[in-house]
């Protein structure tokens with residue numbers, strides 16, 4: 001609900017548990033009043049009536065109090081908007097008007113020098129607020145262009161506290177989204193990506209608490225960006241103890257572009273959430289938001305998939321894929337995905353990227369016959385692509401060496417022997433559309449794993465005027481291509497992958513069905529990655545595979561099939577091992593795990609997540625609750641001193657109800673599970689179990 005004060009200059013946005021208030025002064029300064037528990041309009045107006053504290057020498061009274069600090073005037077905080085035009089720097093806006101309905105507020109401002117309309121947009125989505133900015137050059141043809149150096153969708157303002165603690169999800173390839181929590185000192189801490197994609201090194205999310213929040217209680221502020229290119233989020237602790245979080249697309253000067261008269265720019269969304277339900281409450285609210293407003297068709301659970309990458313690498317053939325498909329189908333797999341190396345001269349990572357036609361030696365009849373067999377086995381059929389890239393050793397590159405991002409007279413830097421196509425070129429976009437649309441029309445493909453395996457380096461297009469707009473233009477072109485493909489092929493599902501979890505954010509999630517969480521499929525490492533991932537994103541999009549033991553990709557760790565399955569069952573279950581080498585006993589056991597997963601899948605993928613104990617040296621556990629059903633997944637890393645691990649206290653149950661568990665054969669009192677906890681019975685090293693609970 002959105003309410004407007006009597007003089008039309010105070011606004012109050014209220015979600016089910018939170019409120020957000022702002023005020024326009026008589027000097028057209030837009031001040032932040034409140035973000036936190038629900039308040040009334042009278043409370044907001046009382047806050048609005050308070051005068052700004054006097055500015056101290058060398059400081060500005062506006063700093064730390066403005067909704068959207070622009071560059072220019074008495075401001076020294078990181079500007080959310082930085083523009084130039086006609087030799088004039090910065091913005092001085094005048095208020096025009098506001099438009100509000102049930103869940104959207106738009107505030108329109110105008111800078112007469114730049115002829116720039118600035119609209120701040122607020123959209124209420126439960127307790128999540130989506131913020132976005134629209135910039136329109138209203139000048140007539142012939143007036144000077146406005147140069148945009150930075151246009152962030154939002155600055156989020158947090159109240160003064162004695163202490164602030166910053167949580168972030170940092171990582172690197174094969175070790176993505178690990179949660180780090182540390183005190184925030186004074187000044188700015190900046191996280192982001194300078195790589196052209198969201199990146200493995202940080203998920204675009206931060207959470208702040210006053211050092212007191214726990215998993216299940218306390219105030220937590222968090223923000224997440226919906227953008228899949230380079231980005232930047234600055235968390236700034238001011239001298240008075242307030243914090244401002246400013247973020248958006250583009251890093252350093254990379255986002256720079258020109259706004260011509262009559263044109264407009266719409267920023268990505270930077271969403272914010274306040275909760276007093278602790279870190280777990282924040283995660284559940286983010287998950288509910290993504291289910292309701294971000295992920296396509298989120299109410300439909302994702303199928304169990306098989307992916308051939310770890311089993312076959314680049315050495316693939318139709319016969320071998322058929323064999324794997326038969327084994328996968330016998331396990332109960334529902335979607336069979338052929339990974340890399342089905343196309344062109346792709347016998348290693350040195351060649352073939354860009355040539356999206358089936359390799360005739362490997363698939364003499366094209367992909368159709370394999371797809372038909374997969375369908376005949378009762379599974380859906382998926383393929384891997386990496387459309388934004390090209391190997392220099394490819395027909396595409398030989399025909400169009402100028403189609404890649406590069407700079408005149410400079411080295412074309414290769415990573416994984418590949419270069420990045422310049423998607424801001426119309427001819428490249430038209431080519432990709434034809435190839436991909438053709439591919440999806442020529443064989444019965446139900447699923448596309450869309451990969452991106454190197455960062456940007458030599459961003460440029462010789463001959464094009466500066467600023468070239470390649471950094472953000474690439475992401476917009478990617479979104480456009482995905483949107484068009486989804487529209488033309490509505491039954492095809494898409495997975496976002498970038499060498500594992502290098503492209504996971506709210507932007508890509510609004511146009512893909514699930515993401516590849518990490519190339520690290522070791523089931524123990526994966527628990528920490530999944531713990532971090534779940535801070536923001538729900539199990540419904542978190543793909544996880546059971547692979548071989550010893551782990552072939554990374555660390556050679558030996559683990560039981562049970563531990564591997566229970567680890568992967570915390571998300572969208574997949575299998576990625578070499579099934580031709582699994583024993584009959586392993587295949588039979590795997591069949592049972594897949595059947596069990598299908599039973600618990602609606603609870604895992606669509607239920608509420610409670611992180612009962614974080615991954616560590618001993619016991620860790622998560623719980624999902626959906627209606628009368630609950631599922632607990634528990635893992636024991638190592639048993640110490642021969643002691644039985646402490647019972648895990650469950651959440652989200654009715655204390656007055658009884659719960660039956662077919663896995664232990666017991667019936668438990670809800671109050672006992674909540675207070676004393678569930679005895680897992682796990683022993684030794686790397687043990688794991690699933691507990692289903694149903695209210696009786």
Ligand code: DGJ
Nearest residue numbers: 309339340497499500519
């Ligand atoms: C990186 C992905 O993360 C892997 O799963 C696999 O698809 C390879 N690329 C294929 O080259």
